[in-house]
Amino acid sequence: MIEQATQIQAEALAAVEAANTEATLEEARVKFLGKKSPLNALAGEMRNLSNEEKPKLGAALNAARHAIGAALDTRKQSLQDAADAASVEGLDPSMPGRSVATGSLHPLTIVKDRAIQILRRLGFALADGPEIETEFHCFDALNTPADHPARNDSDTFYFDSGKLLRTHTSSVQVRTMEKQTPPVKIIAPGSAYRRDEIDATHLSVFNQLEGLYVDKDVRLSDLKGTLEFFYRAMFGDNTEVRFRPHFFPFTEPSFEIDVKLQVKGEAPKWIEVAGCGMVDPAVFEAINESRGDTAFDPAELTGYAFGMGLDRLAMIQYGIKDIRLLIENDTRFLSQFA
Numbered sequence: 605m606i607e608q609a610t611q612i613q614a615e616a617l618a619a620v621e622a623a624n625t626e627a628t629l630e631e632a633r634v635k636f637l638g639k640k641s642p643l644n645a646l647a648g649e650m651r652n653l654s655n656e657e658k659p660k661l662g663a664a665l666n667a668a669r670h671a672i673g674a675a676l677d678t679r680k681q682s683l684q685d686a687a688d689a690a691s692v693e694g695l696d697p698s699m700p701g702r703s704v705a706t707g708s709l710h711p712l713t714i715v716k717d718r719a720i721q722i723l724r725r726l727g728f729a730l731a732d733g734p735e736i737e738t739e740f741h742c743f744d745a746l747n748t749p750a751d752h753p754a755r756n757d758s759d760t761f762y763f764d765s766g767k768l769l770r771t772h773t774s775s776v777q778v779r780t781m782e783k784q785t786p787p788v789k790i791i792a793p794g795s796a797y798r799r800d801e802i803d804a805t806h807l808s809v810f811n812q813l814e815g816l817y818v819d820k821d822v823r824l825s826d827l828k829g830t831l832e833f834f835y836r837a838m839f840g841d842n843t844e845v846r847f848r849p850h851f852f853p854f855t856e857p858s859f860e861i862d863v864k865l866q867v868k869g870e871a872p873k874w875i876e877v878a879g880c881g882m883v884d885p886a887v888f889e890a891i892n893e894s895r896g897d898t899a900f901d902p903a904e905l906t907g908y909a910f911g912m913g914l915d916r917l918a919m920i921q922y923g924i925k926d927i928r929l930l931i932e933n934d935t936r937f938l939s940q941f942a
């Protein structure tokens with residue numbers, strides 16, 4: 605009987621070795637270790653043996669079960685390994701990976717989007733206007749006299765048609781008031797063009813964000829509060845903001861706004877970031893004349909306007925020392941903002 609056990613074990617090991625699939629391996633397991641296995645049948649005959657022989661057969665049966673179980677495990681693992689290897693055949697896992705180049709937003713776009721986000725929270729709607737403008741929208745309606753230096757050929761790009769590349773986004777103030785009735789509360793980000801000498805802080809094309817709020821009882825304190833809030837939201841709660849009296853033809857009073865920039869290890873510096881002021885009644889009058897009504901009655905309405913430089917914001921935000929980097933599209937520069 606012990607010989608029989610050894611015989612069954614040999615048969616079982618051969619069957620396990622021959623199994624090429626999980627299914628045939630499972631069949632072998634059921635056949636040789638299941639309830640109706642020949643080893644179990646042998647065990648059933650144990651009671652016919654002498655007390656001396658019983659433990660010997662018992663040991664032989666145990667050894668056979670053990671060996672078959674171990675063979676099943678080993679075979680199962682090697683079938684799994686073979687399947688794994690087949691699924692990655694032809695693949696060299698030691699080859700270096702190919703990195704995926706991801707694009708990123710331009711620093712100007714990042715700053716512009718944040719500025720818009722902050723101002724929209726304050727109730728400003730987005731407005732737009734053409735970059736090729738008439739003198740009326742860029743200058744006349746904005747109370748800018750014919751002899752103002754900004755209107756000079758040497759400062760502004762004119763077309764033969766008499767139109768020009770807008771020198772500021774303030775033309776969108778005019779475009780918006782021509783189309784809408786008060787109250788008006790808009791922001792207008794966009795490009796502006798000037799014949800500037802190009803250097804580290806000047807380009808002939810730059811980006812502004814215009815703001816206009818016209819309603820009954822809009823005050824200078826509203827303008828101050830709004831812009832202080834804006835620059836603190838932009839650059840941090842401790843940002844210092846300064847209003848310096850200035851002159852613009854289309855606002856009265858007018859101010860330039862400086863933000864105190866504190867770069868670590870450097871002396872603090874005031875940087876000019878915007879122009880602003882209370883809308884000059886002469887602008888409302890020009891708008892009314894263009895509209896042919898009195899929707900913007902200067903006796904009823906007041907308003908404030910501001911125009912901020914977006915390139916400046918980006919330069920302050922990221923410590924960019926040369927504005928030309930913003931238009932050169934050098935990926936070594938741009939990838940820093942990814």
Ligand code: PHE
Pocket residue numbers: 771772773774852855858878879880881909910911912
């Ligand atoms: N348009 C002015 C400039 O470009 C800025 C400004 C806008 C000033 C609105 C006052 C009000 O310098």
